[in-house]
Amino acid sequence: MILINLKFTVKPELADQWMDAVAQYTADVRSEEGNLFFEWYRPVEGGENEYFLLEGFTDEGAKAHVESPHFQEGIDAMRPLLAKTPQIISEQIGAEGFGPMGEIQID
Template sequence: MIFIAVKFTARPECADSWLEHTADFTRATRAEEGNLFFDWSRSVEDPNQYVLLEGFRDGDAGAAHVGSDHFKAGLETMSGLIASV
């Protein structure tokens, strides 16, 4: 299994709508054959901060995810929302 944890700090004006903006990316990733989980959590200490926990069956599944069109589209969408990573 491949496990990935990423912390994102959203721009304050985007924090409340983060999950709406990333919904297509989340849905498409969860539908991938090798995806085990893809879960967002919002910090209770910093409302602008989100943590993404991802699990993939193996390296091939992880590579398929990173090579997917929805991954590229998700990065493009998030690039306008992120204050820092």
């Protein structure tokens, strides 16, 4: 699985428009065959103009994702709202998705 974590810093005056701007892109990516999850988050404290994106793809799905027409369309929709270049962590990991947390087991 390819696990991707992205941090987007949006222009403060446009932060409330972000989710509308990426709505179509989000729907398109979630419908991709190789997409395992695609979830947006915001910080609980501070970071009013920050959005985080957690993505998971099959190995084959990640390549198809960045080659899809809606990938470039999504970037084009994001670009005018961004205050700076997004930051990324992207790793291939030996998992197929989420699993139970060992330190907290609930029966």
